[in-house]
Amino acid sequence: MLSGKTIVLGVTGGIAAYKAASLCSKLVQKGADVHVIMTSSAKQFITEMTLQVLSKNAVFSDTFDERDPAVVNHIRLADAADLVLIAPATANMIAKMAHGLADDMLSTTLLATMAPVMVAPAMNVHMYGHPAVQENMKALEQRGVMMIEPGEGLLACGYVGKGRMEEPESIVNVVERYFAGTEQAAKPGLLQGKKVVVTSGGTIERIDPVRYITNDSSGKMGFAIAEAAREMGATVHLIHGHTDALPPAGIDAEAVQSADDMYQAVLKHWQDCDLVIKAAAVADYRPAETASSKIKKKGDTMTLELVKTVDILEQLGKSKTNQFLIGFAAETHNVEAFAKDKLVRKNCDLIVANDVTAEGAGFRSDTNIVQVYDAEGLVEQMPVMSKDEVARRLLTIAAVRMNGAGN
Template sequence: MLQGKKIVLGITGGIAAYKAAALCSGLVKQGADVHVIMTRSASKFITELTLQTLSRNPVHIDTFDERDPEVVTHINLADLADLVLIAPATANTIAKMAHGLADDMLSSTLLATMAPIMVAPAMNVHMYQHPAVVQNMNTLVSRGVLMIEPGSGMLACGYVGKGRLEEPETIIRVVQDFFQAQAHRNQLSQALAGKKVTVTAGATVERIDPVRFITNDSSGKMGIAIAKSARDMGASVRLIAGTVQVPLPEGIETVRVQSAQDMYEAVLGEWNSTDIMVQTAAVADYRPRTVYDTKMKKKDEGLTLELEKTVDILESLGQRKQGQFLIGFAAETNDVAEHAMGKLKRKNCDLLVANDVTTVGAGFGTDTNVVQIYDADGLVVDLPLMSKDDVAIQLLSVVAKRLNGVSTS
């Protein structure tokens, strides 16, 4: 997967810089075209000549050491990179990245590049756990920077704990996996071209009075992940969102709703023009029979709320289906397969995505999920713990294969 890939390898000033020689050599052996940028501190631990010999390319340290008058070197490196890999990444460099500083060759290149960035931290265990460092790393992750977590063990400073640079062989495997996943995404980039995908996401709100309501814990993360993946696969996407706890995605037309009835009406408005309907929203099953116009006052005695059923959106769509591909979701706490298959058949779904919300890392509010996908014949795929973005890709890959014969291997 690395043949011909241009990798800018940033090496910063920690004792783990000595491992960068093996990392550089390993990447070159896998076919990568490696361009090394070292900080001045890194050059105290490993020489420029070593990295130049291993990479077979000039090594860059000084921003102002311009060797080719036809290009600005740090901009040229930023533009040519398929991936920028910082290994080892010190706390100082991570802080520079988080705060947008550009006071040397490496940090200037990082600000200029549009390539994916991968960071392998290495530092003392207490530095790694310091709140400032943790916050800086979280900031980078929120911007899409990929992190290779350090290993645990004896550190150069004598401490034992987390902070040791991951071994070069492991980093190379992570880089290979990244490019393999990228190739898979590219393969699927037009898998849903020409299709209209409608996705519901988030929780509905059923009013009791102007200040009280019934809702649930759905964050909308799974539905938004599916909407973004469908967009990236070339589909025309409409997102119908109730209450969500994450930012709405850019480039996707979104309809905001509140109650189950609002969502039902919005879904029906899209149904006839939709090719694929994905119902991830956690729609309230019941609503108050009476909604008060003014705030209910507290009384000495208890309060009884009379509830009535809301419309079953998924079942209604299943009854109206005329060629649309219908996908439902089921959050369960026990007997997942039995409940999922029963719901799939009752609601006339093409696929049913089920999970056990009592499983660690699955369910409402998490960034990860553990799901099983069912069709009328039973289990299609059992997905292990993975990010909701990856679950979305896996689900839509199954859909694309069934609709268009696109390979998802």
């Protein structure tokens, strides 16, 4: 998958720089043409010669060390890259990237490149959790930079927590999945012959004939998924609740109202479908009783008793056999923890999580910022992009796994 790909590997000054040697070697073994740029601090931990031998290319660290008068090296590398990978990425380099600083070879190249950028942070647990660092990373993600989250464990400083650079093998897997997704997303027919059921929008739980409980879901994400699935060759059945727009033309669509309505609609197609994507925002509770006529105003307060609705995703997870099941987790905090918990509890194959409070993500927006998890952890972190592109990338991941090409 990496054969013929040019990867610029940026190495910054943290103890995890020693892992760059293994990472460089593994990328080269996979067929990548690796060009290393080191910061001056990185050279305190690992030598240029080590990375030069492993990459079989000259290593750069000085913007003004122009060895060929016919080219400007930081522009040449910026233009040649299919991917720029910063591993390890210190808090300092992340701050430079977030604020557009260019005071060394690596940061200058980053400003000049139009290639996708992937970052593997590595630092002390308290540094990683500092609001400034978190804000800088969020700013980069919103610009399209892909983050490879650090692992948890014993750090070189003696602390235990999150901040350890992800292992080289895992980073290589992320890079391979990225290129696999990029190349296969454009291929028609990835879901040829598959029956796909997509749920979308918000459900409505009636209080009386004129009032109801619902949520802010627009249906746009589910609609984008349904359309992308059709483009990939699938037979698509779309089940939608309340939405802000009309469903895509030419797709078999079924309008429902309540959580129970949606559950019954899904069950009609469950046994003979291949893939179910539960993008709908289903109400967790409904009124215990629905009044047959308008409830008239009386008194200063009103008590409304609510009872749980059917948990559609959980019920599907319990009964699935060969179906591939994808759930969504719209959260406002602790996104990763809640998403992983939901994945396990509801027996999903993949869970798509997002922070609906983030700018450019969530309800009613035309863009989204999501993380896709499986039972082993993060599969892909998608920066801010159109919901159409999120849909294509998500379905590519699902199609590859359903077709047995990866897991």
